[in-house]
Amino acid sequence: MPALLPLPSDDSCMGTHVPVPRSGYTPLRWDPEQPGARARVRAYTCDCQPTYYELCQAGGLLFIRRTRRSGREIQVDEGARLRQSEAMIMWTRLLEGLVR
Template sequence: MWRDCAPRADRVRIREHTCECRTVVYELCQAGGLLFIRRTYRSDAVLMHESEWLRTADGERLWLRVLLGQAR
């Protein structure tokens, strides 16, 4: 599900995010009329990945699944 981050848009809006105090932080992002989830893993190095870019309804469903622990 997770892919390397690729610069697809000039501006990305972060609509929601999980707590910054965790090792893994998830962000619900919006750009170009699409939603995607960015996952940031912080340890010795910072690793960032993102989900596929989805229509709004599909992106919101995926975000809910991530929050409920049903998708990682």
Template sequence: MTCPRSRTDYRGLHVAAAHIQAELLEWEHPVLRVDRVRVRAHTCVCQSPIFELCTAGGLWFVRRITAESPAVVEESPQLSARDGENLWWRILHGKAR
């Protein structure tokens, strides 16, 4: 998929390239712990993997979706709001993968 050309076609944020010393995260297979998950932010579909900042049951986590066939979905550990937003920021800026 290509990136949008106008603001009306917005599809998400772009992730910076990973830094050489980026923190390597431990990704886990998703475990259904709650009935509903809210996606608070997401990255652009033009880049793989796609990241989603999610909240559920008062906890925050990041979901990573690789555009393989079939798609692979993994999640970070569940965190407090502050730690979840911090992790999201580190991923967006290439400081964590």
């Protein structure tokens, strides 16, 4: 079971939170979002954090989308497109703090 960050004290946030990366985590390669590409979001982490993630599907392949907010700036990146079995392993590793 992935380690989750504690929920805010007001209990208004009920989503999955990505833990702090573990020591020796594997960095992922991120590319800029492909504008205009349609994707279906299959899973996501809570967007109450400055950085949140979505597991997306497009054209039979899955990928992780990362959204980072800093002030008024929003930057969206995408990971490699993978077959479902590979993508689910990567998503699980993200939720366990093993990749970032």
